[in-house]
Every structure is written in C-alpha cells, then in structure tokens.
Amino acid sequence: DVKVTQSSRYLVKRTGEKVFLECVQDMDHENMFWYRQDPGLGLRLIYFSYDVKMKEKGDIPEGYSVSREKKERFSLILESASTNQTSMYLCASSAPTGGIYEQYFGPGTRLTVT
C-alpha cells in the first residue's frame, strides 16, 4: 500500500511565524503535490514537484514556498503565517501506472493561525 504521511494532524501557529509542513511518501513516486482545502472551494493546488529540486506553481502559490531535497520528502513553507492561511493542507503523490496518474493523499494537517 502506498503511504503518504504528514508531520502533524493539527498545528496552531501565531501570525508572522515561519511554518514548515512536511510530507513523506514511501512509494518512490516522482510527483508530489501540496493542496489546501477550504469548505466550498474543494482542493486548490499550491505547488507541485515532478522531481528532486524541481517545482511548479499551482493555482494559489502566493505566501507559500516549497522544498524537495529528497525524492520521498516534500515540504511546504509559510514564510510568515497569516490568519487567511488557516486551512486544511493535504499532500499527495503520484506516478504513472499504465499512463494513469492516480494521486495518493496524506491524512492532512489542519493549520490554525491566530
């Protein structure tokens, strides 16, 4: 079974703090993704990475950065957390199986910025 783990299920941070969210996958997948999930808005892509040290902006990259130094690990960084970044953050990974890129999701980190 593919396993995607995230460093914390719940996190509370103060405005202005630097926040690191970590994601690890154990299936040697090339592609990794960070989404944020808000009610009524579904999942919105923040960044994705298709290889070590390679990254692409998603739909809502403002206020975030990412790091991928090893294939299995993809980190999301909030340089200076703000209250509008309070959300559920989901990490996912994928690799082609028969041309199909099924995404496997982690359990999510619920971040509250006060």
Add this chain to the structure above:
Amino acid sequence: QQPVQSPQAVILREGEDAVINCSSSKALYSVHWYRQKHGEAPVFLMILLKGGEQKGHDKISASFNEKKQQSSLYLTASQLSYSGTYFCGTVNDNNAGNMLTFGGGTRLMVKP
C-alpha cells in the same frame, strides 16, 4: 479555473440513486473522481480518459462527454458507506499529465 460540481449537497435514503455532475469551461483530457470521508484523506475512485469508455466499479459508474467537457458520477442503490464528499479533478487537454484542478466538491449523505 475550477470545474463546477453540482449539486453541492445531496441527501439520500439507502437504496436510492444519485448523479453528481462536473462541468469545465476548458477542453479536457481526463476526469478523475475522488471520495473523501469525514476526517479522512481523499481516495481515488476512477479516471475517465478522452476517447475512453464509461467506467464502473460495483454500483458506482461514471461517464465523460468530451464535447460538452462534462462528466457525471452515478451512484446506484446507494449504501451508507457511500456517504462523504465527492470531488472531480480535471486535466486540461493542453496539460495532459499530472496537474489536476479539483471542483468544489459534492457532499453526499446516505441515511438508513
């Protein structure tokens, strides 16, 4: 631009049928369907590719109308275990590969 899902929420009795629609303004290469149960991660259900056939798994099936850029998910004789939020994710025709754009989700509740 996100695909639009409808309805936003639906409540069913066990055994009833439901249809969830996903509509995009862009030409699509594929449509993915995921289900997320409360407090859990989204789980892949199925993918429909451009030029492909209608897919099905048990009593859940889906169709993809390429000309209309629409997909529909059909849940037949719903079970309590079908409850959750369903998301469609689309891959645009000019971006075939990895990037999915998800809809806002449809909350499905199945009552006994």
